[in-house]
Amino acid sequence: MSSAYERAGVDYATLDAAKRVALASALSTTAFAARRGAHLDDASRGEPAVVVEVAGVTIGFVLECLGTKSTIARDYETLTGADRFDAIGYDTVAAVVNDCCCVGALPFVVNAYFATGSASWYSGTRHASLVAGFRRACEDAGAAWGGGESPTLAGLVADEAIDLAGSAVGLVPATARPLLGAALEPGDEIVLVASSGLHANGASLARAVADRLSEGLLAPLASGRSLGDALLDESVVYVSLVERALERGIGLHYASHVTGHGLRKLMRADRELTYRVERLPAVPEVLAFLAEAAELSARDAYGTLNMGAGFACFVAPGDGATLVEVARDLGYRAEVSGTVESGPRRVVLEPLDVTYDADELELR
Amino acid sequence: MSSAYERAGVDYATLDAAKRVALASALSTTAFAARRGAHLDDASRGEPAVVVEVAGVTIGFVLECLGTKSTIARDYETLTGADRFDAIGYDTVAAVVNDCCCVGALPFVVNAYFATGSASWYSGTRHASLVAGFRRACEDAGAAWGGGESPTLAGLVADEAIDLAGSAVGLVPATARPLLGAALEPGDEIVLVASSGLHANGASLARAVADRLSEGLLAPLASGRSLGDALLDESVVYVSLVERALERGIGLHYASHVTGHGLRKLMRADRELTYRVERLPAVPEVLAFLAEAAELSARDAYGTLNMGAGFACFVAPGDGATLVEVARDLGYRAEVSGTVESGPRRVVLEPLDVTYDADELELR
Numbered sequence: 001m002s003s004a005y006e007r008a009g010v011d012y013a014t015l016d017a018a019k020r021v022a023l024a025s026a027l028s029t030t031a032f033a034a035r036r037g038a039h040l041d042d043a044s045r046g047e048p049a050v051v052v053e054v055a056g057v058t059i060g061f062v063l064e065c066l067g068t069k070s071t072i073a074r075d076y077e078t079l080t081g082a083d084r085f086d087a088i089g090y091d092t093v094a095a096v097v098n099d100c101c102c103v104g105a106l107p108f109v110v111n112a113y114f115a116t117g118s119a120s121w122y123s124g125t126r127h128a129s130l131v132a133g134f135r136r137a138c139e140d141a142g143a144a145w146g147g148g149e150s151p152t153l154a155g156l157v158a159d160e161a162i163d164l165a166g167s168a169v170g171l172v173p174a175t176a177r178p179l180l181g182a183a184l185e186p187g188d189e190i191v192l193v194a195s196s197g198l199h200a201n202g203a204s205l206a207r208a209v210a211d212r213l214s215e216g217l218l219a220p221l222a223s224g225r226s227l228g229d230a231l232l233d234e235s236v237v238y239v240s241l242v243e244r245a246l247e248r249g250i251g252l253h254y255a256s257h258v259t260g261h262g263l264r265k266l267m268r269a270d271r272e273l274t275y276r277v278e279r280l281p282a283v284p285e286v287l288a289f290l291a292e293a294a295e296l297s298a299r300d301a302y303g304t305l306n307m308g309a310g311f312a313c314f315v316a317p318g319d320g321a322t323l324v325e326v327a328r329d330l331g332y333r334a335e336v337s338g339t340v341e342s343g344p345r346r347v348v349l350e351p352l353d354v355t356y357d358a359d360e361l362e363l364r
Numbered sequence: 365m366s367s368a369y370e371r372a373g374v375d376y377a378t379l380d381a382a383k384r385v386a387l388a389s390a391l392s393t394t395a396f397a398a399r400r401g402a403h404l405d406d407a408s409r410g411e412p413a414v415v416v417e418v419a420g421v422t423i424g425f426v427l428e429c430l431g432t433k434s435t436i437a438r439d440y441e442t443l444t445g446a447d448r449f450d451a452i453g454y455d456t457v458a459a460v461v462n463d464c465c466c467v468g469a470l471p472f473v474v475n476a477y478f479a480t481g482s483a484s485w486y487s488g489t490r491h492a493s494l495v496a497g498f499r500r501a502c503e504d505a506g507a508a509w510g511g512g513e514s515p516t517l518a519g520l521v522a523d524e525a526i527d528l529a530g531s532a533v534g535l536v537p538a539t540a541r542p543l544l545g546a547a548l549e550p551g552d553e554i555v556l557v558a559s560s561g562l563h564a565n566g567a568s569l570a571r572a573v574a575d576r577l578s579e580g581l582l583a584p585l586a587s588g589r590s591l592g593d594a595l596l597d598e599s600v601v602y603v604s605l606v607e608r609a610l611e612r613g614i615g616l617h618y619a620s621h622v623t624g625h626g627l628r629k630l631m632r633a634d635r636e637l638t639y640r641v642e643r644l645p646a647v648p649e650v651l652a653f654l655a656e657a658a659e660l661s662a663r664d665a666y667g668t669l670n671m672g673a674g675f676a677c678f679v680a681p682g683d684g685a686t687l688v689e690v691a692r693d694l695g696y697r698a699e700v701s702g703t704v705e706s707g708p709r710r711v712v713l714e715p716l717d718v719t720y721d722a723d724e725l726e727l728r
Contacts, residue, residue: 014483018491019514022476025495026509035506035607036535038472050510052473054535055421063427063475063512063531068520108402109416111427112386113477113529119378127382131389142399145390146414148427149529150383154568156432156525163520165477165513167427167531171400171418204518243399 016362023363043180046270046363048099048257049170051178058172060105064096065113065165069203069231074160075210076217076228077126085126087234088164089133094235095200096166097141098257098311101242104179105170107141112148113165117157130162133234141239143168176246181269183253188340189320190266190275193241194333195310197233197284201259202305206231209293221285230286236332238311244326251316252323258306264361266312266347274343278350279335281308298352303360314340380726387727407544410634410727412463412621413534415542422536424469428460429477429529433567433595438524439574440581440592441490449490451598452528453497458599459564460530461505462621462675465606468543469534471505476512477529481521494526497598505603507532540610545633547617552704553684554630554639557605558697559674561597561648565623566669570595573657585649594650600696602675608690615680616687622670628725630676630711638707642714643699645672662716667724678704 023045030040037054044051049062069091073084093110100107112134116122138145148166157163172178198206210227213219217228238257245252256268266275280302283291287308291301301307313334315323320336327334338350345358387409394404401418408415413426433455437448461471476498480486502509512530521527536542562570574591577583581592602621609616620632630639644666647655651672655665665671677698679687684700691698702714709722 014486015514015516018486021491022478022495022514023511025499026476026511029499029502029507029509031508032503032506033472033508036470036472038508038535040473040508040510045511050473050475052508052510052533054423054472055538057419057421059418059423059533061473061475061510061531061533063477063529065477065479065513065515065517067515068517071520106400108397108400108418109404109414109425111414111425111531112390113427113429114386115429115527115529122378122382127385131386135389135393138393139396142396143393144395144397144402144404144416145393146404146416146425147387147390147409149429150379150386151429151431152379153429153432153527155571156435156522156527158520158522161520163479163517163527165427165479165529167425167475169416169423169425169533171402174419207519 041178044103047180048102049105051103058178060100060103060170060172062096062099063167064099066092066095066200067203069200070162070164072203072207072228072231076232079217083125083129084232085129086133087232089130090137090234091200092164092166093134093137093141094237096168097143098238100168100170101239102255102257104176105172106243107143107168107170107239109146110138110143110166110168111146114150115157115163116152117159117161118154119152121162137237140237173246179252179254181254181271184269184271184273184314184340186340186342187317188253188314189317189336190277190338190340191313191315191320191323191334192281192309192337193238193311193327194281195284195306195308196236197286198231199235199306199310205294206290209290221289223285227289236310240330241327241332244330245323248326250323251319252313253316254314256312258309258311261361262304262306263302263309263347263349264356267345267361272345274341274346274348275338276341276348276350277338279337280349280351281335283308299354302349302352302354303356405542408467411544412466413469415467422542424464424467424534424536426460426463427531428463430456430459430564431567433564434526434528436567436571436592436595440596443581447489447493448596449493450497451596453494454501454598455564456528456530457498457501457505458601460532461507462602464532464534465603466543466619466621468540469536470607471507471532471534471603473510474502474507474530474532475510478514479521479527480516481523481525482518483516485526501601504601537610543616543618545618545635548633548635548637548678548704550704550706551681552617552678553681553700554641554702554704555677555679555684555687555698556645556673556701557602557675557691558645559648559670559672560600561650562595563599563670563674569658570654573654585653587649591653600674604694605691605696608694609687612690614687615683616677617680618678620676622673622675625725626667626669626671627673627711627713628667628720631709631725636709638705638710638712639702640705640712640714641702643701644713644715645699647672663718666713666716666718667720
């Protein structure tokens with residue numbers, strides 16, 4: 001799986017193994033918080049956000065990073081003069097808050113991590129743009145921007161680069177339960193919600209592809225847009241959809257933010273269930289281009305990139321159509337795309353005749 | 365101020381200015397959280413952690429990074445074969461939780477950010493050591509380790525490097541008020557609590573010093589220890605001190621984690637008050653060595669490094685001695701070191717005849 005991706009410098013096998021070592025250690029720390037009367041829900045281990053109950057309140061807590069997408073914005077700026085750091089700021093928050101709302105925690109505060117290699121990064125307009133995009137995404141997520149940290153790490157972060165991450169705390173509404181997979185049932189409907197393009201995952205692959213093209217990031221897509229321009233389309237923030245679904249009392253049983261590992265993320269829950277996708281969303285032009293240029297099989301493309309499905313909601317039988325309507329009212333594109341079935345933990349993409357087995361997504 | 369430090373690649377003037385731009389933007393987002401019924405206390409803007417009230421609970425929330433200290437551990441490992449990443453993991457958590465407890469929020473969950481330049485970083489024992497140190501500091505802080513993110517960022521983070529940061533959420537006990545400076549009064553006593561050495565701040569300066577020494581990190585200190593060995597002494601976690609002070613009902617009016625900007629941080633609170641220090645703690649050998657080798661004046665040394673004072677507590681008149689006793693019971697070295705006075709916002713280090721004026725610490 002994803003050998004093309006690994007050639008781009010991302011060794012998910014090693015990283016996933018290291019992640020499991022860290023998770024195992026973290027798992028042994030649950031009792032440490034007893035000193036504070038706080039209870040960390042171990043069922044949230046390996047979920048996109050950790051869930052903690054403290055003083056009668058249930059919160060979700062996440063720290064997430066943007067990956068290497070900022071280097072595309074920097075290269076694009078060098079080539080064209082266009083400052084696209086507004087989108088990068090938006091992307092950073094989206095990566096964080098979309099993970100937070102997956103567990104049913106609606107983010108209320110976000111902190112920023114902007115680590116540069118040299119203070120010269122702050123010249124020009126890019127910092128103001130980054131800040132503006134970060135702020136705008138916080139607004140779309142319903143979260144205050146608390147603060148954060150913006151160190152210069154000479155010799156550690158590359159001179160022209162910025163390492164972007166963020167952290168968020170969200171509130172699980174008192175009327176709801178955290179979404180940790182326990183509520184998933186055979187018969188649940190899978191609603192796939194459209195992405196806008198690359199989002200935060202696949203940037204290393206995209207850079208590797210651009211490096212091999214004679215026109216690089218200026219390579220034209222079929223629409224006439226350049227590759228770089230399209231790669232920098234800002235992410236979608238899905239918080240409002242989860243918020244509205246909870247408000248409307250839709251039977252939302254689980255949610256998955258489709259990021260690294262692509263649609264393998266549909267089997268993120270620690271459950272022995274099969275996820276059968278019968279309809280796939282339209283593929284954004286830029287992702288189709290990437291998949292083709294990187295010579296990814298359908299199996300590798302959908303197991304690596306979001307391929308048009310940025311978020312998945314798993315809802316009670318019959319609630320899919322209502323959620324789709326709610327989504328469309330909010331401006332999202334969404335479709336009832338499949339069904340949860342009893343069976344081994346796996347994802348079946350019927351239109352492509354592709355199946356991902358449980359051992360292809362080991363996050364615990 | 366700190367020109368020696370700036371030669372080491374840290375341009376605090378530019379960074380502080382950028383930080384203020386981001387803070388101003390963040391400040392305009394407070395109302396965004398109203399959608400969640402959450403209220404961010406604007407008095408916490410510019411404080412080490414942001415304070416938010418949500419569903420009747422008051423939390424502190426912080427994201428903080430280790431800076432470049434991990435590169436010293438890596439260089440030391442290359443030179444000696446000794447793996448000191450346990451201390452680095454401990455340092456990372458200390459940087460985060462010490463900031464959190466400053467506002468009176470006792471951390472209950474910590475998330476990790478481990479960003480490497482290449483998956484090869486994970487070879488050998490260093491990841492296991494890092495994880496062990498991270499876990500141990502969480503235990504000392506009374507916080508569960510929730511999870512986090514460990515990306516590989518090829519081309520963004522240097523190949524042999526790791527960018528370390530973390531985030532924490534803390535609970536302000538129901539019986540206490542957040543420590544945001546409002547309670548500070550003339551007559552309050554200043555208790556300085558000892559550091560163990562470099563802690564998380566000054567690593568870039570230390571690297572620059574080592575680069576200029578013929579023996580580099582192996583340069584011997586007077587005690588016979590090497591510079592590198594001493595630089596890698598792990599930080600002190602001060603959470604238990606704040607916890608116990610709150611439990612004991614000591615009149616803790618404010619707390620300051622002495623990090624970048626050294627003892628200038630004593631005037632962190634947004635108050636027009638003078639902080640007069642009459643006694644300074646013993647200077648750790650490694651910091652005395654650094655200050656001398658970098659040819660820092662006393663003014664620059666104490667305005668840049670912690671010089672033996674890792675944490676400051678500001679307590680009601682007469683409560684200093686009790687806090688010192690509490691501190692010693694917990695194994696900290698602490699002393700009543702000075703007094704808060706009415707007067708312009710400034711720090712006076714009497715033994716050195718050094719004064720830092722308000723415009724030498726602009727974090728808002």
